[in-house]
Amino acid sequence: xxxxxxxxxxxxxxxxxxxxxxxxxxxxxxxxxxxxxxxxxxxxxxxxxxxxxxxxxxxxxxxxxxxxxxxxxxxxxxxxxxxxxxxxxxxxxxxxxxxxxxxxxxxxxxxxxxxxxxxxxxxxxxxxxxxxxxxxxxxxxxxxxxxxxxxxxxxxxxxxxxxxxxxxxxxxxxxxxxxxxxxxxxxxxxxxxxxxxxxxxxxxxxxxxx
Numbered sequence: 001x002x003x004x005x006x007x008x009x010x011x012x013x014x015x016x017x018x019x020x021x022x023x024x025x026x027x028x029x030x031x032x033x034x035x036x037x038x039x040x041x042x043x044x045x046x047x048x049x050x051x052x053x054x055x056x057x058x059x060x061x062x063x064x065x066x067x068x069x070x071x072x073x074x075x076x077x078x079x080x081x082x083x084x085x086x087x088x089x090x091x092x093x094x095x096x097x098x099x100x101x102x103x104x105x106x107x108x109x110x111x112x113x114x115x116x117x118x119x120x121x122x123x124x125x126x127x128x129x130x131x132x133x134x135x136x137x138x139x140x141x142x143x144x145x146x147x148x149x150x151x152x153x154x155x156x157x158x159x160x161x162x163x164x165x166x167x168x169x170x171x172x173x174x175x176x177x178x179x180x181x182x183x184x185x186x187x188x189x190x191x192x193x194x195x196x197x198x199x200x201x202x203x204x205x206x207x208x209x210x
Contacts, residue, residue, distance in 0.1 A: 001014075003098075005013070009113075011020060011032065011081070011206075012075075015136060016068065016106070020104045020108045021149060023095060027190070029057075029070070033054070037195075041047070042073070043071070049063045053059040062203075064133040071171045080147070080157040082153075084208045091106075091108040091109025091110055091111065091124065091125075092106060092109070092110050092111070093110075093111040093112075094111070094112045094113060094114040094116065094132075095113055095114055096113045096114055096131050096142075098113075098114030098115070099112065099115045099116075099117070100113055100114070100116045100117070100118065101114070101117045101118060102117075102118045103118040103119045103120070103121070103136070104116060104118060104119075104121070104122075105120075105121045105122075105177075106121075106122050106123070106124075107122070107124065108122075108123070108124055109122070109124045109125045109127070109128040110122050110125070110126050110127070110128065110140075111129060111132075111181065112126070112128050112129060112132035112133075112149075113129040113131050113132050114131075114132060114133075114134045115134075116132075116134045116135070116136065117135045117136065118135075118136045119138070119139075119153070119202075120134060120137070120138045120139070120140070120142070121139045122138075122139070122140040122141070123140075123141065124140065124141055124142070125140065125141060125142040125143070126138055126140040126142070126143045126144075127144045127146075127156075128143070128144070128145045128146060128149035128150070128151060128164065129146050130146045130147055130148035130149055130164070131149070131151055132146075132149045133150045133151075133152075134151045134152070134153065135152045135153065136149070136152075136153045137153040137154045137155070137158070137168075138151060138153060138154075138155045138156070139156050139157070140156075140157050141157060141158050141159070141200045142157055142158060142159045142161075143155055143157045143159075143160050143161070144160075145161070145162050145163055145164035145166060145182070146161045146162055146163050146164055147179075147181040147182075148164055149163075149164035149165070150164055150166075150167070150169065150177070151164075151165070151166045151167070152166075152167045152168060153168045154168045154169045154170075154171075154186075155168060155169070155170045155171065156171045157172055157173070158172065158173045158174045158177075159172060159174045159175050160175075160177065160190075161174045161177045161179065162174045162176075162177065162178045162179060162182040162183075162184055163179035163181050163182050164181070164182065164183070165184075166182075166184045166185070166186065167181075167185045167186060168184070168186045169186045169187050169188070169189075169203075170184060170186060170187075170188045170190075171188075171189045171190070172188075172189070172190040173190075173191060173193070173208065174191055174192065175190065175191070175192040175193070175194065176188060176190035176193050176194070177190070177193075177194040177195075177196075178195045178196060178200075178201060178206075179196055179199060180196045180197060180198035180199055181198070182196075182199045182200070183199070183200040184199075184200065184201050184202070184203065185202045185203065186202075186203045187203040187205075187206070188201065188203060188204075188205050189205075189206040189207075189208050189209065190206075190208060191207070191208045191209070191210045193205070193207070
């Protein structure tokens with residue numbers, strides 16, 4: 001018959017002979033690590049570093065200012081030296097100190113206060129100022145020549161008002177008006193004509209049918 005033995009259950013907090021007691025959580029060894037953090041204020045930054053940063057910022061600002069000044073000067077020089085100027089409403093203007101050698105074709109108004117050596121074709125009005133001169137033929141919708149202005153070449157337009165000098169044939173499909181200060185040396189053809197007192201016309205005159 002087999003012998004029966006009784007065993008007493010062992011509690012958790014009991015230890016077996018020869019073994020060390022398990023440390024309690026509060027008795028667990030801890031190791032502390034000290035970390036030192038140092039924050040530097042502006043006063044703590046070396047003066048040389050601040051000086052370098054200031055110099056870099058100053059150089060960048062100076063470069064930007066120089067670039068801006070250079071751009072402004074370039075734009076100013078371009079504007080002051082431009083021979084041709086104009087806007088959408090006023091058209092194009094050739095200044096007094098401008099001389100163009102070559103033909104001009106434009107769809108907008110053209111005012112000439114300088115000198116043009118070449119033919120002009122405009123889809124609007126050609127206005128020759130008192131200091132303007134054209135050596136070449138003019139084809140336009142209208143032409144106006146101020147006193148002192150001159151055109152040496154054939155003129156073909158719808159309307160013409162001559163207060164300066166024209167040396168060449170003038171053809172106006174509409175009205176031709178020669179002002180008191182106007183001088184025309186060449187044959188003229190127009191559907192309607194007005195010659196003021198004091199005007200000069202040397203050439204044959206032909207009236208066109210409308």
